[in-house]
Amino acid sequence: MLHNKSFVKKTKAGKVMKQVREHYLRDDIYCGAPFCTACDTSAARLSPSASTILVVDTNVVLHQIDLLENPAIDNVVVLSIVLEEVKNKNMSVYNRIRAICSNSMRKFFVFSNEYHRDTYIKEMSGETKNDRNDRAIRVAAQWYQKHLGGAVKVLLITNDKENKRKATEEGIHAETVESYVKSLDQTALLDLLVRPSSEDVNMEEVEDLRPSKRKIIYNEHKPMSEITSGLHRGIYHQGKLRVNRFNPFEAYVGSESIGDEIIIYGRSNMNRAFDGDIVAVELLPQDQWQEEKSLAIACEEDEDEDDGVHLAPNSADDAPRTVPQQGSTGEVNTAPSRPSGRVVGIIKRNWHSYCGSLDPMPLPAGSGGVAHALFVSKDRRIPKIRIQTRQLENLLDKRIIVAVDSWDRQSRYPSGHYVRTIGEIGDRDTESEVVLIENDINSRPFSSQVLACLPPLPWSVSPEDLSNPIRQDLRGLCVFSVDPPGCKDIDDALHCTSLPNGNFEVGVHIADVTNFVHPGTPLDEEASQRGTSVYLVERRIDMLPKPLTEDICSLRSDVERLAFSVIWEMTPEADIVSTRFTKSIIKSSAALSYVEAQARMDDSRLMDPITTNLRNMNSLAKKMRLRRIQRGALTLASAEVKFQIDTETHDPLDIGMYQIREANQMVEEFMLAANVSVAEQILKSFPLCSLLRRHPTPTREMLEPLLRTAAAVGLHLDVSSSKALADSLDHAVGDDPYFNKLIRILATRCMTQAVYFSSGDLTPPEYHHYGLAAPLYTHFTSPIRRYADVIVHRLLAASLEISKLPPVFQDRLQLTSISDNLNYRHRNAQMAGRASVELHTLIYFRNRPTDTEARVVKIRSNGFFVFVPKYGIEGPIYLTQKGEKGSGEWYVDEEQQKIKKMDGSISYSILQTVQIHMEVVEPQPNRSKLQLTLI
Amino acid sequence: MEFVSPEGLRLDGRRPMEMRQIRAEIGAVSRADGSAIFEMGNTKVVAAVYGPREVQNRSQQMSDQALIRCEYSMANFSTGDRKRKPKGDRRSTEISLVIRQTMEACIMTNLMPRSQIDIYVQVLQADGGTRSACINAATLALADAGIPMRDLVTSCSAGYLNSTPLLDLNYVEDSAGGPDVTVGILPKLDKVTLLQMDSKLPIDILENVVQLATEGCKAVANYIREILLENTKQLEYRRGV
Numbered sequence A: 001m002l003h004n005k006s007f008v009k010k011t012k013a014g015k016v017m018k019q020v021r022e023h024y025l026r027d028d029i030y031c032g033a034p035f036c037t038a039c040d041t042s043a044a045r046l047s048p049s050a051s052t053i054l055v056v057d058t059n060v061v062l063h064q065i066d067l068l069e070n071p072a073i074d075n076v077v078v079l080s081i082v083l084e085e086v087k088n089k090n091m092s093v094y095n096r097i098r099a100i101c102s103n104s105m106r107k108f109f110v111f112s113n114e115y116h117r118d119t120y121i122k123e124m125s126g127e128t129k130n131d132r133n134d135r136a137i138r139v140a141a142q143w144y145q146k147h148l149g150g151a152v153k154v155l156l157i158t159n160d161k162e163n164k165r166k167a168t169e170e171g172i173h174a175e176t177v178e179s180y181v182k183s184l185d186q187t188a189l190l191d192l193l194v195r196p197s198s199e200d201v202n203m204e205e206v207e208d209l210r211p212s213k214r215k216i217i218y219n220e221h222k223p224m225s226e227i228t229s230g231l232h233r234g235i236y237h238q239g240k241l242r243v244n245r246f247n248p249f250e251a252y253v254g255s256e257s258i259g260d261e262i263i264i265y266g267r268s269n270m271n272r273a274f275d276g277d278i279v280a281v282e283l284l285p286q287d288q289w290q291e292e293k294s295l296a297i298a299c300e301e302d303e304d305e306d307d308g309v310h311l312a313p314n315s316a317d318d319a320p321r322t323v324p325q326q327g328s329t330g331e332v333n334t335a336p337s338r339p340s341g342r343v344v345g346i347i348k349r350n351w352h353s354y355c356g357s358l359d360p361m362p363l364p365a366g367s368g369g370v371a372h373a374l375f376v377s378k379d380r381r382i383p384k385i386r387i388q389t390r391q392l393e394n395l396l397d398k399r400i401i402v403a404v405d406s407w408d409r410q411s412r413y414p415s416g417h418y419v420r421t422i423g424e425i426g427d428r429d430t431e432s433e434v435v436l437i438e439n440d441i442n443s444r445p446f447s448s449q450v451l452a453c454l455p456p457l458p459w460s461v462s463p464e465d466l467s468n469p470i471r472q473d474l475r476g477l478c479v480f481s482v483d484p485p486g487c488k489d490i491d492d493a494l495h496c497t498s499l500p501n502g503n504f505e506v507g508v509h510i511a512d513v514t515n516f517v518h519p520g521t522p523l524d525e526e527a528s529q530r531g532t533s534v535y536l537v538e539r540r541i542d543m544l545p546k547p548l549t550e551d552i553c554s555l556r557s558d559v560e561r562l563a564f565s566v567i568w569e570m571t572p573e574a575d576i577v578s579t580r581f582t583k584s585i586i587k588s589s590a591a592l593s594y595v596e597a598q599a600r601m602d603d604s605r606l607m608d609p610i611t612t613n614l615r616n617m618n619s620l621a622k623k624m625r626l627r628r629i630q631r632g633a634l635t636l637a638s639a640e641v642k643f644q645i646d647t648e649t650h651d652p653l654d655i656g657m658y659q660i661r662e663a664n665q666m667v668e669e670f671m672l673a674a675n676v677s678v679a680e681q682i683l684k685s686f687p688l689c690s691l692l693r694r695h696p697t698p699t700r701e702m703l704e705p706l707l708r709t710a711a712a713v714g715l716h717l718d719v720s721s722s723k724a725l726a727d728s729l730d731h732a733v734g735d736d737p738y739f740n741k742l743i744r745i746l747a748t749r750c751m752t753q754a755v756y757f758s759s760g761d762l763t764p765p766e767y768h769h770y771g772l773a774a775p776l777y778t779h780f781t782s783p784i785r786r787y788a789d790v791i792v793h794r795l796l797a798a799s800l801e802i803s804k805l806p807p808v809f810q811d812r813l814q815l816t817s818i819s820d821n822l823n824y825r826h827r828n829a830q831m832a833g834r835a836s837v838e839l840h841t842l843i844y845f846r847n848r849p850t851d852t853e854a855r856v857v858k859i860r861s862n863g864f865f866v867f868v869p870k871y872g873i874e875g876p877i878y879l880t881q882k883g884e885k886g887s888g889e890w891y892v893d894e895e896q897q898k899i900k901k902m903d904g905s906i907s908y909s910i911l912q913t914v915q916i917h918m919e920v921v922e923p924q925p926n927r928s929k930l931q932l933t934l935i
Numbered sequence B: 001m002e003f004v005s006p007e008g009l010r011l012d013g014r015r016p017m018e019m020r021q022i023r024a025e026i027g028a029v030s031r032a033d034g035s036a037i038f039e040m041g042n043t044k045v046v047a048a049v050y051g052p053r054e055v056q057n058r059s060q061q062m063s064d065q066a067l068i069r070c071e072y073s074m075a076n077f078s079t080g081d082r083k084r085k086p087k088g089d090r091r092s093t094e095i096s097l098v099i100r101q102t103m104e105a106c107i108m109t110n111l112m113p114r115s116q117i118d119i120y121v122q123v124l125q126a127d128g129g130t131r132s133a134c135i136n137a138a139t140l141a142l143a144d145a146g147i148p149m150r151d152l153v154t155s156c157s158a159g160y161l162n163s164t165p166l167l168d169l170n171y172v173e174d175s176a177g178g179p180d181v182t183v184g185i186l187p188k189l190d191k192v193t194l195l196q197m198d199s200k201l202p203i204d205i206l207e208n209v210v211q212l213a214t215e216g217c218k219a220v221a222n223y224i225r226e227i228l229l230e231n232t233k234q235l236e237y238r239r240g241v
């Protein structure tokens, strides 16, 4: 309870202010060795039989994290000073080392040396911070050796020569990472090692590299001090670099200091920056803004600038960025050009590991030795990475993971090291795994701590649930669910009864997930981290463990289940008279598929209660939908495809457009209504901490491509409001039946996606949901597969005073980070789903070359992009061969969005129908891709 | 921001339930009737008490009790930026009022009708928890002045960061924007005389945090008692008793 006796005041000199912080030193920090006789060993983490204890320095953690993650390395003491330095330099490595330290399977112990009476050291005069910290690490290592005596060897692992020399002088055992790993005698570990950056490389190794590689390619990065002063004086601009997903030679830096995006063209201007790095940018002189671009394309032509066939985008987030196109005839583009710049320094790296494969190359003559290879990431924004490997012949046909280590001025590509192999290229399981890794999706089985939170199985509604006053017994109601066929995680069910006064009582019953997932439990943490279930074509990665997802929470038919219900009284005109919310117990009488529900409604002979209720609900839903559309809700369209999967081989058997039936729309309508009702209720009770969902109004710039296309086909679209856009989309009828849908698809891809946010972070006008034309919206109806809904369930329960609001809702920053994580996970889940569809499309067409109809959606200088409605994919068709750009045979008419042959014989215009041939080709071994050609 | 490491240490090396080093000294201002310096870590406050004496402004005189006045100020050098701070700004008026009301609750004002007691507190160095330090210093100064009191008043603050209740927030923790509860108690009577909080907390967590702050107050009270006892011994010794 009382304070400590000894303390030292540490003075940190800030920019202008002298800051004084107290720093208490303690004598109750223990060494973590279970065999220690002097310490409290209750929190000891090291192995009881450890013969060697490793103390690692900061750079070892920063650079060799892949090695540390390998279970071969154990009995490691991580000092708090090391953690602090790692945290300041690289947050993602910090999180990884923290994860190792908290993993009960690993023997890593965090020693708070900075607060220990005997290991804290003061900075000596003339000593730099780095030197002081290195000394602190040595002092701690020495303390360990003295503390534990001769029974164990305390080994300091450092790659810093100076540090190692001093340590040896002071009588500490010290080794470099390389020599330690070699002493372990496991060659596989050697590939995990990070290659020392060029300044440490021995002379002989430098000779090894071809002389051409040693010339200076990139400009020097400015030192940090110069960057800071440059930022202050406004000549440099700081921001996060984002590389164009569809053209890796183009990047954007959102700069607050000039309030605009700075475009960076070409790798040399990007100057070794990676996507996600925080960089300092210098603007180029204005007269170079335009020039730079053409230059960039010309000089980097040799790199593979390939636009493959992809799934048609569903929103602006999936689609390539639109930059005004320059006609191949070289006419002057009058569009105001955006500022362009070049990177002068990197403030914070965003390096992590990447998934991909090696560039195909012949095996070196003397195999078995160390080979240099180029790694190509699946993520096109990442440049190729040079690696060294001793197992080249094994890796050439594999998907592998590689981490980046350094990028010096003389090398065209960054260098990195091999981390692990996923599997063979093209193999479905491997490629699915790649999709998961690329999108940062955790598909590991749930841990035992998480599973321990589940209720005992078999679970059934207990008498306590029945007698609980907060729970209403709705088992007598005729409740049923309507879902896609084969759906096992049923999180919503409906009921509808006629009231004596002619109105209807309509209920939406949602699985009561929060009855099983309690805040702060490992189960809750895990679900919160996963954020959402992920649906791939052939598998589902659950957010919650299977017993909850498919059984306890799932509102299956003929079993009693706990639910959270929204119940309205509605007039036959679908006006809501009253709304109430209650926890309930229901017993679903039928789990219908959309097709079954539709068939029942259509079959006029059927008069059973379920069918009658379905018809009543359908007529209500139609009125609600009509009203929503009149309010200006957009009926957008996307090209969703559906695979029929072979149950044994999991290969796609058939592919086709997903058909939307009235029954789908009916269920969707009631879910929307429930979400809106819940949003109103929670916002009323918790105006500052409700989780809502907003859809930002698209800017004119975002709609530009749609407007240009529409103008080219003589269509006028009014985009002044969602209502106006909805109306003009309704009036967009062309001469063919598909025209309207096509325009809607093009409109959809101009919009960004809706996002979650905490109501305290924005003002009410910003809550607006553009697509639904609703002032308020949230997600309540799918708590089994979306964590946002779990949060909303808790908010709703608290607003009804059923339960207390968990403490996290008091913490605004944490709420914001939760909603950021949900958006990130949601987005990744969608991208993974799309990638999975792309993968299966490729597998499907492998043995099935197909001719089909396609529509031109984008004109390019050397061809055009087509959209294939039947398969929902989009890809390029080249009119001129690659590398023959500007041969002058074809020219683009910007105004009319046409590409014409010079002699006027052939022309292709936007939205035109063309016949194409689709075939999987393999230009290089193991690198198959789908190719589209004109017939 | 991580205010409590997974090892359970705060940024300054304390554990969540630990207070900073406290130190007190009686009789720092010799002209005053009673005075004291109170330190909680790097927060350092001086308090001086004048009175009971004649009421300066006759219209404020009360026939049944003493008039308590309190003035709080911050020395210009008390924070890093050494800005000249205007006197009587809203924050100091508010703190003056808080201190006055807290002290009124323990001074037996009815014993000193038609008189006035002035309490001056000045923050010499600010590092979080100034309010509590002021109250503790004022208690000591009042005791030094020999003013009759029902009990000592002691104060301590507690906050809630990283889902952990933290005792005695320092400046860095205080500026994190989390909830900050200041509690003042009469330790012998076991009564709370002051409870202030910024921001919101669910009721059950608030209970824990208030409980923690109360424990802190009790620890302060023990220390203050020791100091007073020591001081009395010194006086006895000087008198040659």
Ligand SMILES: [Zn+2]
Residues within 6 Å of the ligand: A030, A031, A032, A033, A036, A037, A038, A039, A147
């Ligand atoms: Zn020990």
